[in-house]
Amino acid sequence: MNLDFSDDQKFLQSEAKKFLEKEESVKRSRGVLEGSESFDNDLWQKIIELGWTGIRIPEEYEGLGLGHLELCVIAEELGRHLTPVPFSSSVYLFTEAVIKYGSEELKKEILPKLVTGEVVGTIAVTEDFLAPTNNNIKTEVSNELISGTKIAVPDCEAATHSIIVCKSSKGIDLRLVDLSCKEVSINQVENIDGSRGYYSIEMKQAPSLLIGDEGNGWILYESIINQAAVLFSFEQIGGSQAALDMAVNYANERYAFGKPIGSYQGIKHKLADMYVALTLAKSNSYYAAWALSSESSDLPVAAATARVSATKAYELCSKENIQTHGGNGFTWEYDCHLFYKRSKLLSLNIGSIANWKEKLISNLEQSNLN
Amino acid sequence: MDFKDTPEQAKFRKTCREWLEKNAKLKTGVEKNEFANIDFLQVAKDWQKKKYNAGWAMLHWPKEFGGIGASAIERIIWAEEESKFNVPKGIFEIGLGMAGPVMMEYATDEQKARYLPAMAEGKEIWCQLFSEPSAGSDVAGLRSKAIKDGDNWIINGQKVWTSGAHFSDYGILVVRHDPNLEKHKGMTFFFLDMKSPGIEVKPIKQITGGSSFNEVYFTDVVIPDSQRLGEVGDGWKVAITTLMNERLAVGDANGADVEDAFRWAKKQDDSGEPLINNKSVRSSIADWYCEANGLKNTKLRTMSALSRGETPGPEASITKIVSANKLQNIGAFGMDSLDMAGMLKTDDPEIQSFQNAWLGAPGLRIAGGTDEILKNIIAERVLGLPQDARADKGMPYKDIPSGNS
Numbered sequence: 035m036n037l038d039f040s041d042d043q044k045f046l047q048s049e050a051k052k053f054l055e056k057e058e059s060v061k062r063s064r065g066v067l068e069g070s071e072s073f074d075n076d077l078w079q080k081i082i083e084l085g086w087t088g089i090r091i092p093e094e095y096e097g098l099g100l101g102h103l104e105l106c107v108i109a110e111e112l113g114r115h116l117t118p119v120p121f122s123s124s125v126y127l128f129t130e131a132v133i134k135y136g137s138e139e140l141k142k143e144i145l146p147k148l149v150t151g152e153v154v155g156t157i158a159v160t161e162d163f164l165a166p167t168n169n170n171i172k173t174e175v176s177n178e179l180i181s182g183t184k185i186a187v188p189d190c191e192a193a194t195h196s197i198i199v200c201k202s203s204k205g206i207d208l209r210l211v212d213l214s215c216k217e218v219s220i221n222q223v224e225n226i227d228g229s230r231g232y233y234s235i236e237m238k239q240a241p242s243l244l245i246g247d248e249g250n251g252w253i254l255y256e257s258i259i260n261q262a263a264v265l266f267s268f269e270q271i272g273g274s275q276a277a278l279d280m281a282v283n284y285a286n287e288r289y290a291f292g293k294p295i296g297s298y299q300g301i302k303h304k305l306a307d308m309y310v311a312l313t314l315a316k317s318n319s320y321y322a323a324w325a326l327s328s329e330s331s332d333l334p335v336a337a338a339t340a341r342v343s344a345t346k347a348y349e350l351c352s353k354e355n356i357q358t359h360g361g362n363g364f365t366w367e368y369d370c371h372l373f374y375k376r377s378k379l380l381s382l383n384i385g386s387i388a389n390w391k392e393k394l395i396s397n398l399e400q401s402n403l404n
Numbered sequence: 405m406d407f408k409d410t411p412e413q414a415k416f417r418k419t420c421r422e423w424l425e426k427n428a429k430l431k432t433g434v435e436k437n438e439f440a441n442i443d444f445l446q447v448a449k450d451w452q453k454k455k456y457n458a459g460w461a462m463l464h465w466p467k468e469f470g471g472i473g474a475s476a477i478e479r480i481i482w483a484e485e486e487s488k489f490n491v492p493k494g495i496f497e498i499g500l501g502m503a504g505p506v507m508m509e510y511a512t513d514e515q516k517a518r519y520l521p522a523m524a525e526g527k528e529i530w531c532q533l534f535s536e537p538s539a540g541s542d543v544a545g546l547r548s549k550a551i552k553d554g555d556n557w558i559i560n561g562q563k564v565w566t567s568g569a570h571f572s573d574y575g576i577l578v579v580r581h582d583p584n585l586e587k588h589k590g591m592t593f594f595f596l597d598m599k600s601p602g603i604e605v606k607p608i609k610q611i612t613g614g615s616s617f618n619e620v621y622f623t624d625v626v627i628p629d630s631q632r633l634g635e636v637g638d639g640w641k642v643a644i645t646t647l648m649n650e651r652l653a654v655g656d657a658n659g660a661d662v663e664d665a666f667r668w669a670k671k672q673d674d675s676g677e678p679l680i681n682n683k684s685v686r687s688s689i690a691d692w693y694c695e696a697n698g699l700k701n702t703k704l705r706t707m708s709a710l711s712r713g714e715t716p717g718p719e720a721s722i723t724k725i726v727s728a729n730k731l732q733n734i735g736a737f738g739m740d741s742l743d744m745a746g747m748l749k750t751d752d753p754e755i756q757s758f759q760n761a762w763l764g765a766p767g768l769r770i771a772g773g774t775d776e777i778l779k780n781i782i783a784e785r786v787l788g789l790p791q792d793a794r795a796d797k798g799m800p801y802k803d804i805p806s807g808n809s
Contacts, residue, residue: 302783314698
């Protein structure tokens with residue numbers, strides 16, 4: 035019985051934590067929020083130098099050849115430190131998709147460049163102000179050329195390539211598009227969490243490359259986000275822990291009526307509720323990490339369980355952190371809002387909690403729980 | 405990460421399993437109350453004796469007291485396997501879980517030899533006499549008196565919420581020997597024979613209609629000083645040992661869980677459609693699934709630490725808060741799904757399980773530390789927040805306002 039990370043993995047995590055603290059990652063997140071760039075390129079380059087973008091890329095493609103568990107501990111630290119880089123888009127989604135479904139030729143071409151940062155990826159699916167499904171995708175491919183518009187695509191400023199979920203004569207396809215080609219135009223769209231960037235991608239007859247089987251793209255997309263959900267969960271529990279720690283510190287330091295506000299049960303019970311939600315999320319994420327790393331058939335259920343729990347935990351911890359800080363929590367100056375906004379970005383990035391609850395229940399129906 | 409037993413653990417699990425298969429029946433899913441209308445106490449005693457004879461009753465105890473010196477992880481493996489079988493529960497947990505550890509730590513060797521094996525065997529049942537009418541969450545506010553009289557102590561006062569006092573042979577007791585001291589300093593701890601003259605046990609009728617706990621009155625009850633556990637004035641320190649054990653013993657709530665809600669929702673028709681097709685039902689079941697598995701996986705993390713011989717983190721402290729509230733919500737869901745008829749008593753075991761969950765859960769949210777006390781504990785001991793300001797701090801016990809003097 036061992037539902038825990040190994041000593042090596044824990045060491046990697048503590049090194050990641052030290053690095054992100056030294057680099058003042060949270061401060062850099064505020065820098066992005068208040069600046070004109072949509073990510074911190076200096077920090078991104080340092081992360082690339084550390085090899086994190088190639089953690090899961092096999093050594094034959096010049097990556098580190100490590101497993102999903104190593105990626106999970108890095109994700110937790112990125113979440114704890116609000117790291118303003120395109121890691122989730124490029125690593126959890128794009129790189130994983132290429133590893134899983136790319137042709138040998140594509141892997142040889144692109145994986146080494148993902149390690150060096152020469153290629154950065156994202157994935158584009160949403161087209162309207164509602165949840166994307168295999169029935170409402172309008173972006174279309176014909177003769178390998180894609181036309182259509184995607185909105186709410188994260189991290190395009192850094193990204194050189196995107197996987198486009200599009201409609202083909204056979205169903206839904208996943209297709210790779212080079213974002214620098216002249217048939218593609220990219221526009222930044224302001225979003226609620228200004229420490230990360232969102233974009234629209236407009237394609238007019240843009241050349242593309244099929245990834246995976248034609249017409250089978252929606253199933254592949256679901257499988258990619260099932261994997262990514264585990265990594266997002268770790269990023270979310272890292273953020274939840276940071277928000278809880280921040281609230282605990284403030285409750286110890288802030289005095290009202292002659293004593294620390296943390297001695298009042300109104301605050302204590304709030305913080306205990308945050309701890310409970312976080313503990314459930316963490317335990318479910320550990321199990322999902324196991325399911326991911328061992329390619330268990332339980333992954334769809336485990337990932338959805340982790341995802342729902344982690345979304346609930348981060349939303350609770352980040353909003354109650356503001357509440358614990360009182361008026362200060364509502365100011366731009368305090369960091370509380372950075373966690374609040376990031377919690378929402380992470381909870382919507384690969385689909386809302388309602389969607390993940392639905393995935394959980396329909397998977398349970400199929401597996402016939404009990 | 406893996407979920408495999410080590411070869412030794414697998415071997416141990418197999419041994420547990422084989423013995424259980426020979427001696428008990430596997431659970432089938434929806435259990436009819438097989439133990440209704442029979443002498444439950446006798447059935448429970450018989451099962452306990454069977455376990456004791458095979459070494460399973462208190463397997464982590466040393467051999468001399470009837471155990472097999474099992475490790476923490478082996479104890480969990482046994483509990484996991486036993487929980488898959490339909491065996492009588494609810495009679496010995498308090499004695500074995502709370503009185504046992506205190507006797508083990510504070511009793512003399514002769515007393516241990518006399519009482520521990522009989523406790524493990526189920527021959528003698530023990531109860532815990534702590535709470536009082538004016539001392540619930542604030543247990544240290546208790547006022548029952550002990551006055552020294554030669555080699556004896558004379559006890560007067562009242563205890564309450566004493567589970568199993570009506571069938572217990574012995575009890576552990578904390579009382580006040582000096583009201584002039586601060587409240588935590590003026591207490592002393594004893595064990596006593598529940599058949600002693602001057603003890604009166606009155607069952608309390610619960611909201612379920614049943615009576616599993618009692619009021620216990622003491623009138624000039626004599627306890628020999630040799631039955632004192634710990635020094636005079638150390639009562640609180642000794643009590644804390646058992647309260648810590650109580651938090652481990654009162655853990656996961658038994659009763660209707662997410663699997664039951666899910667099965668029910670698939671089957672139950674509501675205007676021609678199964679409930680599971682209803683979005684709000686799907687959302688609730690998803691929440692319960694996350695909670696149930698969050699607890700299960702939390703336990704696996706605790707076991708992982710034990711398995712490596714490490715001390716587990718504080719994560720298990722969330723168990724009772726989450727499981728008792730989940731039980732209450734699942735019970736309500738089952739009853740609500742029946743609309744008006746949800747109020748009716750019935751022989752249907754599934755419906756009964758929801759009604760029992762709903763009726764029993766309020767008790768679980770209180771027993772062994774209320775939700776509120778447990779949240780205080782998480783906040784203070786896990787998160788490191790300051791203790792509540794205590795209005796009675798440093799005051800002699802006799803000067804503390806109690807609201808009912």
